Amino acid sequence: MASTDVASSESRSEKKQEQLDSVVIRFCGDSGDGMQLAGTQFTNVSAIFGNDVSTLPDFPAEIRAPAGSLAGVSGFQLSFSDHDIYTPGDEVDTLVAMNPAALKTNLKDLKKGGTLIVNEDSFDRNGLTKAAYQENPLDEDLLSSTYRLHRVSMTRLTRDAVEGLGLSNSEADRSKNFFALGLVYWLYDRDQQPTLDWVTEKFAKKPTIAEANIRALKAGRNFGDSTEAFAVHYRVAPAKLPPGKYRKITGNEALAIGLVTAAKQAGKNLFYAGYPITPASDILHELSKLKNFGVRTFQAEDEIAAMSAAVGGAFAGQLAITASSGPGICLKGEAMGLAVITELPVVIVNVQRGGPSTGLPTKTEQSDLLLSMFGRNGESPLPILAAASPSDCFEIAQQAMRIAVKYMTPVVLLSDGYIGNGAEPWKIPDISELVKISVSHPDQPNENGHFRPYLRDDRFVRPWAIPGTPHLEHRLGGLEKANVTGNVEYSPENHQLMTDIRAQKIRGIANDIPEQDLFGVNSGELLVISWGGTFGAVRTAVQEFTLNNQSVAHTHLRYLNPFPRNLAEIISRFEKVLIPELNNGQLRMLIRSEFLVDAQGLNKIQGKPFLVHEVRDAIEKMLKDHH
Amino acid sequence: MTTELPVLTAKDFASDQELRWCPRCGDYSILAQMKKILPTLGLPKEKIVFISGIGCSSRFPYYLNTYGFHGIHGRAPAIASGVKISNPDLNVWVITGDGDALSIGGNHLIHAIRRNVDLNIVLFNNQIYGLTKGQYSPTSPVGKRTKSSPYGSVDNPISPLCVAIGSEATFVARAVDVDIKHLCMVLERAAHHKGTSFVEVYQDCNVFNSGAFFYASKKNQKQDNVLYLEHGKPLVFGKNREKGIRVSEMSRPEIVELGNGVSEDDLLFHDEKAEEPSLAFLLARMRHPQFPEPVGIFRDVERPVYDEAVNTQLEEVVKEKGEGNLEELYNSGDTWTVS
Numbered sequence: 030m031a032s033t034d035v036a037s038s039e040s041r042s043e044k045k046q047e048q049l050d051s052v053v054i055r056f057c058g059d060s061g062d063g064m065q066l067a068g069t070q071f072t073n074v075s076a077i078f079g080n081d082v083s084t085l086p087d088f089p090a091e092i093r094a095p096a097g098s099l100a101g102v103s104g105f106q107l108s109f110s111d112h113d114i115y116t117p118g119d120e121v122d123t124l125v126a127m128n129p130a131a132l133k134t135n136l137k138d139l140k141k142g143g144t145l146i147v148n149e150d151s152f153d154r155n156g157l158t159k160a161a162y163q164e165n166p167l168d169e170d171l172l173s174s175t176y177r178l179h180r181v182s183m184t185r186l187t188r189d190a191v192e193g194l195g196l197s198n199s200e201a202d203r204s205k206n207f208f209a210l211g212l213v214y215w216l217y218d219r220d221q222q223p224t225l226d227w228v229t230e231k232f233a234k235k236p237t238i239a240e241a242n243i244r245a246l247k248a249g250r251n252f253g254d255s256t257e258a259f260a261v262h263y264r265v266a267p268a269k270l271p272p273g274k275y276r277k278i279t280g281n282e283a284l285a286i287g288l289v290t291a292a293k294q295a296g297k298n299l300f301y302a303g304y305p306i307t308p309a310s311d312i313l314h315e316l317s318k319l320k321n322f323g324v325r326t327f328q329a330e331d332e333i334a335a336m337s338a339a340v341g342g343a344f345a346g347q348l349a350i351t352a353s354s355g356p357g358i359c360l361k362g363e364a365m366g367l368a369v370i371t372e373l374p375v376v377i378v379n380v381q382r383g384g385p386s387t388g389l390p391t392k393t394e395q396s397d398l399l400l401s402m403f404g405r406n407g408e409s410p411l412p413i414l415a416a417a418s419p420s421d422c423f424e425i426a427q428q429a430m431r432i433a434v435k436y437m438t439p440v441v442l443l444s445d446g447y448i449g450n451g452a453e454p455w456k457i458p459d460i461s462e463l464v465k466i467s468v469s470h471p472d473q474p475n476e477n478g479h480f481r482p483y484l485r486d487d488r489f490v491r492p493w494a495i496p497g498t499p500h501l502e503h504r505l506g507g508l509e510k511a512n513v514t515g516n517v518e519y520s521p522e523n524h525q526l527m528t529d530i531r532a533q534k535i536r537g538i539a540n541d542i543p544e545q546d547l548f549g550v551n552s553g554e555l556l557v558i559s560w561g562g563t564f565g566a567v568r569t570a571v572q573e574f575t576l577n578n579q580s581v582a583h584t585h586l587r588y589l590n591p592f593p594r595n596l597a598e599i600i601s602r603f604e605k606v607l608i609p610e611l612n613n614g615q616l617r618m619l620i621r622s623e624f625l626v627d628a629q630g631l632n633k634i635q636g637k638p639f640l641v642h643e644v645r646d647a648i649e650k651m652l653k654d655h656h
Numbered sequence: 657m658t659t660e661l662p663v664l665t666a667k668d669f670a671s672d673q674e675l676r677w678c679p680r681c682g683d684y685s686i687l688a689q690m691k692k693i694l695p696t697l698g699l700p701k702e703k704i705v706f707i708s709g710i711g712c713s714s715r716f717p718y719y720l721n722t723y724g725f726h727g728i729h730g731r732a733p734a735i736a737s738g739v740k741i742s743n744p745d746l747n748v749w750v751i752t753g754d755g756d757a758l759s760i761g762g763n764h765l766i767h768a769i770r771r772n773v774d775l776n777i778v779l780f781n782n783q784i785y786g787l788t789k790g791q792y793s794p795t796s797p798v799g800k801r802t803k804s805s806p807y808g809s810v811d812n813p814i815s816p817l818c819v820a821i822g823s824e825a826t827f828v829a830r831a832v833d834v835d836i837k838h839l840c841m842v843l844e845r846a847a848h849h850k851g852t853s854f855v856e857v858y859q860d861c862n863v864f865n866s867g868a869f870f871y872a873s874k875k876n877q878k879q880d881n882v883l884y885l886e887h888g889k890p891l892v893f894g895k896n897r898e899k900g901i902r903v904s905e906m907s908r909p910e911i912v913e914l915g916n917g918v919s920e921d922d923l924l925f926h927d928e929k930a931e932e933p934s935l936a937f938l939l940a941r942m943r944h945p946q947f948p949e950p951v952g953i954f955r956d957v958e959r960p961v962y963d964e965a966v967n968t969q970l971e972e973v974v975k976e977k978g979e980g981n982l983e984e985l986y987n988s989g990d991t992w993t994v995s
Contacts, residue, residue: 077992223990267994276991286985293982300742320973322980325741325966330767334734337727337764341707341738344725345746349738367728457986496723496739496746499702504671504717506726516673517718
């Protein structure tokens with residue numbers, strides 16, 4: 030598809046243009062209003078233009094909650110800027126609300142003085158009742174005095190725009206998200222061409238729908254340009270990102286591409302066994318498209334079967350993967366234990382969501398760290414890695430696979446709904462810079478003409494002999510093994526030995542992962558430790574203090590078991606430790622028990638990522654308490 | 657090019673592990689017959705994989721010198737599916753029991769069968785939980801007194817063959833542990849079938865459920881209680897082959913005495929190749945003591961094989977799109993350059 034060099038898009042408008050360095054927009058409306066599409070398109074054109082972008086899709090678990098209801102509101106927030114950004118923003122500069130329910134649930138996030146664009150046609154009696162408004166809020170002085178309110182008759186204007194195409198009103202109304210998008214494109218001087226191309230391709234078989242969407246988009250843009258209500262529009266210059274070729278990527282896409290890359294690097298085929306679950310299904314969708322990379326995808330009958338089949342695939346010599354979210358990981362626990370005792374390489378991806386039980390399927394949370402650590406019977410240690418951002422999923426997936434095959438162990442890779450669905454620019458890597466992964470399978474007996482499946486190397490790793498290889502016939506299984514021979518063995522000494530070996534093997538991985546890095550002061554008052562999807566909010570908050578020369582540092586963990594070998598030493602250089610997490614203190618529990626440090630927590634369990642100011646306030650409080 | 661295969665015997669398939677089943681367990685006979693037929697398959701040992709779940713039967717892989725995997729309770733069909741999809745060259749067996757396959761693993765069993773993964777599933781049915789020392793199983797009859805049902809089980813039993821047929825199995829058979837020649841024949845046919853082969857073996861647990869199948873295995877009883885299925889032949893049984901199965905006007909099976917105007921031509925004829933599974937289902941529903949229980953091949957038909965389809969589709973996509981190229985994958989979609 031199109032490759033665009035960054036250049037300023039020429040503004041045709043006669044109106045005044047102001048320069049901004051960063052903007053946060055949120056589109057919100059009914060789940061049927063196409064808000065995810067509008068947000069994704071805005072993200073695409075901004076990324077192609079060269080802004081840094083960060084997104085937060087936020088949608089209900091119901092596919093179609095009752096139209097117009099508060100429960101059915103779907104939103105897409107994105108931040109775009111002329112500099113590096115790590116979060117989709119705390120406060121919204123421009124809110125597009127397609128109906129009263131969307132206004133009611135989203136207005137609190139709009140900053141005072143911000144731009145509020147509403148589809149006033151939807152503020153009829155019916156719409157207001159569904160949103161539990163007694164009076165039309167658009168008529169209240171408070172709204173127009175607090176925000177720059179634009180009442181736009183989007184339904185009517187969209188219908189006018191598509192007139193003559195022979196569409197019914199309900200069909201015409203489906204294009205009103207493009208009208209809203211066109212208007213916002215004008216407001217922020219976006220190039221609409223990538224969206225026009227996308228519509229043409231997407232609706233190639235439905236030219237009338239394509240035409241309707243294109244007309245609505247242009248009508249929205251022209252409306253902004255010609256109406257007096259909009260006096261100014263804005264420009265956000267391209268960001269000064271490191272030189273290179275970029276594309277926009279979501280966490281789930283990056284993860285799938287990272288796994289395929291790992292397989293190619295290892296010269297192996299990928300076997301993915303999964304069961305559909307929000308928010309991990311996109312990994313299955315992405316991989317099932319990539320059969321020409323030798324990817325076999327198996328949509329199993331349940332999560333248990335998916336994990337069991339992955340173990341079978343690993344036994345047969347494939348790079349085996351499964352992905353799920355919390356409830357599915359619970360079911361996989363049994364077969365994960367089987368992979369631990371049979372010492373087979375499998376990567377288990379957990380795109381975390383709100384729990385317990387079914388919990389909040391479409392909302393983000395970080396509450397499965399302890400599940401990953403301890404959620405199996407017996408002493409069953411395994412490595413745990415966590416992605417820090419959507420684009421980081423690409424590298425961390427390769428690292429997970431590298432560790433799995435090098436150490437013959439299942440590996441848990443933690444992502445979350447925020448990372449999985451969120452998007453950001455991704456610098457396309459040079460093939461020569463990829464993670465190196467080597468796999469070898471023995472083809473000869475390893476002890477006096479016999480094959481010993483549990484004869485280990487100096488890192489305690491056993492050989493990966495695969496069925497089909499002559500003379501290496503052996504049996505694996507879930508019963509305790511005798512070291513070396515792999516025969517069933519229940520003796521007390523052997524069980525102690527095998528338990529110790531399995532633990533020692535995993536601990537040894539600390540020598541094979543990068544040393545932990547540190548941002549900010551090298552030693553001093555406060556160390557902030559984070560992991561997973563909170564990276565952006567925490568780094569942005571800490572940055573404010575370091576720019577002020579305050580004694581604060583940030584260390585973000587991508588390796589959670591084992592911890593990086595220098596982490597203890599880093600922690601020892603600070604007087605206080607703060608650990609912000611979207612759970613009730615799971616990393617904090619591990620850090621406290623491992624390093625005997627009185628770490629404090631900042632904990633939020635609301636299905637939403639941290640806002641930067643929440644982390645900033647917590648840091649400030651800890652610094653203040655210090656003096 | 658043809659490679660000469662070494663001639664193997666049953667001994668070549670014995671592992672160095674001590675057998676730990678109870679003395680006189682029916683599992684010994686099944687293992688012995690398996691060792692007899694494996695050398696006849698024309699496959700080198702390394703191409704054969706035995707996968708099991710949990711239970712007495714599931715120790716089976718340890719006693720064969722092939723590749724093996726002693727899995728977790730009920731999951732053997734899922735583990736085996738992963739193995740077979742990953743490497744369709746392998747000859748994959750699933751060894752399971754009535755509790756393993758029909759209780760905890762029921763879901764995996766039906767889905768492996770409906771996909772028609774090329775697995776040979778052998779279910780040792782002893783109508784009891786043996787390894788956990790004697791609780792009723794999903795195939796135990798109503799009223800069965802066990803450690804967990806001291807007043808008699810009130811659970812209605814499930815029929816393994818009906819489950820298999822209901823899941824659209826392409827190969828369905830039954831055999832009795834000590835009827836060794838017949839068991840060999842059934843295992844051999846199962847091994848050669850493409851797609852899922854499902855074999856139920858009546859297996860005597862002489863410790864916790866002794867005699868459950870004596871009606872079908874004891875010399876003086878079995879002729880009246882077992883009906884040997886033969887493709888294209890009428891359903892005849894009895895000590896002197898004097899009885900047969902006819903279909904009544906109500907489309908129900910009934911036992912008739914041959915002679916007195918009833919000839920073999922009036923009987924139901926077996927057709928294991930019938931695409932429509934009604935006959936196999938009717939046969940599977942015939943239970944002791946109302947009817948003789950059929951043994952042999954109930955059904956042997958062809959249907960696309962899952963693991964072949966997965967791999968064929970993969971090859972077709974490679975042919976159509978060319979082998980995957982990482983650069984192209986990274987650069988798909990809209991890109992932009994920052995200089």
